[in-house]
Amino acid sequence: MKNPLLIAASIAALLTSMVGMAQTQSPITLVIHGGAGTITRKNMTPEKEQAYRAVLNQALQTGYAVLKRGGTSLDAVEATVRVMEDSPLFNAGKGAVFTHEGRNELDASVMDGKTLKAGAIAGVTTIKNPISTARRVMDKSEHVMMIGPGAEAFAKAQGMELVDPKYFYTETRWQGLQKALQEEKVQLDHTEAPAKPANAPKARNAESPKTGAILNETIFTEGNKFGTVGCVALDQYGNLAAGTSTGGMTNKRYGRVGDAPIIGAGTYANNATCAISATGHGEYFIRAVVGFDVSALMAYKGLSVNDAANEVVMKKLVEMGGEGGLIALDRRGNIAMPFNSEGMYRGYIKADGTSEVLIYKD
Template sequence: MKKLRYLALGLLMAMSASVNAQQKKYVLIVHGGAGTILKKNMTPEKEAAYKAALTLALETGYKTLKQGKTSLDAVEATIHVLEDSPLFNAGKGAVFTHDGRNELDAAIMNGKTLEAGAIAGVTTIRNPISGARAVMEKSEHVMMVGDGADKFAKEVGLTIVDPKYYWTKERWDGLQQAIKEDSTKAVLDHGSKKSMLLGTKNHDYKFGTVGCVALDNAGNLAAGTSTGGMTNKKYGRVGDAPIIGAGTYCNNETAGISCTGWGEFYIRNVVAKTISDLMEYKGLGVAEASKIVLNKVGKMGGDGGLIALDKKGNIAMPFNTEGMYRGTVTADGKVEVQIYK
C-alpha cells in the first residue's frame, strides 16, 4: 500500500510539473478598445479586418522583441500599427470633436525607471505614441498639451501631418449622428444620476482607444496607450489615456497596465496605479487586482476594460462591456486575438 501511495504521489507531482511547464508566459498584449461590440452587428469582412489588424500589431511587437529591442520599442512599434489603421480610435481612425476636429492623446511609461511621457489634445502628430515617448526621452517634462506639444514634436523630428490626414467617412458620420442625438448640454455623470456624458447619449462612441504592454528579454516592462478621445467631445475634454496612473501605468515590480473605457471613471479611480498598488502593497496577483479595480469602476457606473502584464508574463484582460478588441503573444510566438465575451 505504501508503495502505491508513493507511486500515486509521484504521479501527481509529475502531472503538476507538467501543467506548470505548460503555463503560458506572455510577452506582449494589446487592446483596441471596449464597448458594445456584438457579433450580430459585425459583418464577416469587418471582423476579419479587425482580427488582421490586431494580428499584424502583435506580430510587429513580437518581431521587435525577438530582435532584442526594448519593451518600449515594442510598445511603440505595436501601437504604430494600430494608429495607422482607420479601424481604431487612435491616429488615423481618431474620432471627431464637436467642432469637427481630431484631438489625440497618448502616454507611454518605462517600468524599469518609472519614466513617463504623455501628450494631449494634439492635432498634427501622425503617431501620438511617438510624441509621448519624445516627451519622456527628449524633455524634462511628463506631459505636454495642444499646440505646444505639436510644436515640440515637430522640433524633435517626428512625422507631422495635415489635420486632414485623420479624416475618415465613418468617424465623420459618427459625429453627425452624435450631434443629431445631442441634447446641447454638457453634463458629467458623477454616479448619482443618469445624465448624459458630455451631451452624448451613446457613450460607446468613444471606445476604440488602443494600448499595449510588453515584456522584453531583459525582464523590463513598458506600457502605452493612444486615443482619439470621445466623439462629439467639447471644451477641450481629456480622458484617462494620457494621465499617468489613470489610463496608463507601468512598474517592473508590479505590472504594466493600459486602460480603455469611460475615462472620467478611470481618472476618479486612478485605475492603473491602483492595480499596481494592490499588487505591491497587498501582494495580489495581476488578475485579482485588475478584477477588483474594474469592479469598482463598474459599481460607480463606468464601463470599459483594461490589459495588464506582470514581470513573470502573467496577464489580465478584464472588461465589463459586450466586447473588447484584444490579443496576446506568448514567449514562443503564439498569437491569439479575441473580440467578444
C-alpha cells in the same frame, strides 16, 4: 594544482552563459487592446471581424518581432501602437473621432516600468503618430505631459512626422459627429447604436492604407464604439512598459482629455508590479486611478495581476458606474484582460510565438 587564471576564466564563461540563458528563457510577452464597448456577435459581420483580426494580428507580430530581436519593451510598445494608430479601424491616429468643433484631437502616453519615467501628449491635431511623440517627451524632455500647440512645437523640434489635419479624416467618423450633433450628446466608446434600416443608404467605400483593399467603411464601426488602442510588453531583460493612444470621445468639447494620457489612470508601468493600458469611459478611469490602483493592490496587498485587475475592473469600476476594460502584464509574463462591457478587442503573443486575438465576452 589547477591554474587559478583558468578557473577564473571558466567561472566567467559559465556566468556569461547563464546570463545569456536567462535572457533567452525570459518570458517575453506582448498584450494589446483596441477598445472596449458594445462589441457583440449580433453586430459583427464576417468581413468586419476579419478586418479587425487582421490589424490586431499585424500589431502583435510587429511588437513580437521587436522583442525577439532583443528590442526593449518600450520599443515594442511604440511599434505596436503605431500599427493601430495607422489603421482607420480604431479611434487613434488615422481613425480618430471628431470633436464638437469638427477637429481630431489626439492623446497618448507611454511609461517605462524600469525607471518609472513617463511621457504624454494631449489635444494635438497634426502629429501622425502620437505614441512616438509621447515617448520623446519621456526621453528627450524633463517633463511628463505636453498639450496642444506646445506639444506640436516640441514634436516638430524632435523631427516627428507632422501631417495636415485632413489626414485624420474618415467619412464614418465624420458621420458619427453629425449624428451626435443632431442628438446633442457625447458618443462614448461603449454606446450601442440603434439597428440600421434595411433600406438605409450604404456608406461610401474607402481604401485601406495598409492593404490597398477596398473596404466598406461601415465595417469600421461597432455600434457607436470607437476603440482607444493600447499595448503592454515584457522584454527579455525583465522590463515592463505600457502605452495608450486615443482620439477621445465623439462630440467632446472644451479641450476635454480622458484617461489615456493620464499616467496612473489609463497608463501605468512598474517593474515591481505590472504594466497597464486601459480603455473605456475615461472620466471614471481617472477618478478611480485605475492603472495605479491595480499596481497598488499588487504591491500593498500581494494580489496577483489577475486578481488585482479583476478587483478594479469588475468590482470597483462597476460600483462607480464605469464601463470598459484593461490589459495587464506582470514581470513573469502573467496576463489579465478583464472588461465589464459587451466585448473588447484584445490579443496577446507569448515567447514561443503562440498568439491569440479575442473580441467577444465569451
